[in-house]
Amino acid sequence: MKEKIEDKKAALLKAALDLFTERGFHGASTAQISKEAGVATGTLFNYFPTKEDLINDLYFDVKGKLSRSMGEDLQTQSTFHDKLKKIWYNMIEWGLNNPEDFLFVGQFCSSPYITNYTREIVMKEYVFLHDLVKEGITNGDIKDYSAELVMAMFYQSSRTVVSFILDSEPQDKDKVIADGFQVIWEGLVKK
Structure with a gap:
């Protein structure tokens, strides 16, 4: 049943x-x-x-799938750079394999229909990324930016790359993905 x-x-x-x-x-x-x-x-x-309950449950469900995908095989990476890169590639792959889900998250993450409670619960799924960014700052791997800003920029950049690949179907999508990560990395790394 x-x-x-x-x-x-x-x-x-x-x-x-x-x-x-x-x-x-x-x-x-x-x-x-x-x-x-x-x-x-x-x-x-x-x-x-209510319809709002449906929207919030769907948001929680999709964001949970994204979070789990981002963290896949993260323990196999040893350096901060490699961990962040693994998260990037996982995120892009999930977005390309689940374009409707990715579109939903992008369209509605700032929606007034998503409650603050739902946002708070969902953010608990991303503690691993927040902690990784804080670790990178503390260890001097990256510049001392707000962890929240870094996470937002990381996510928005991944949306741009996924949208670019889905919309334009470039011949060398692997290069686009790698270049996208490089843009993020060069903006974060201390020189």
Whole structure:
């Protein structure tokens, strides 16, 4: 029985992701989301009491997937540079493999529909990156910038690279990814 419930919830989240990225929050009604998911509208409200709850659950779900992807195989890297580079490559790969999810995060991370509570909970998933940046500053690997600023710049730069690759389909996407990291690295590293 639990599997059936999870299937319906997953179908609703997927339909919401598709419609929100295509039409925005206002352009996607709960009735449309339910129809796209193949469930009754009342069923949607069994899982998500309000549209805002659905938006926040989806945001939490997608940001959690991104965070887990960013941290994959991080323990195999030994230097600050290599760890940051691994996170970069993981992030870009996730964005290219999950363009709707990546678009959703980019479109709605500053949305008034996402509650402060959800943002706080989501940021707990990124403590590893915050700690890594602080470690890089403390060890003198990078300039003494705000860790929050570095994280924001890192994320926004990754969005730019993913969008560039998806929109223009460059012949040498590996070079674009490497160049993108180099731009970030040269802006951070002490010379």
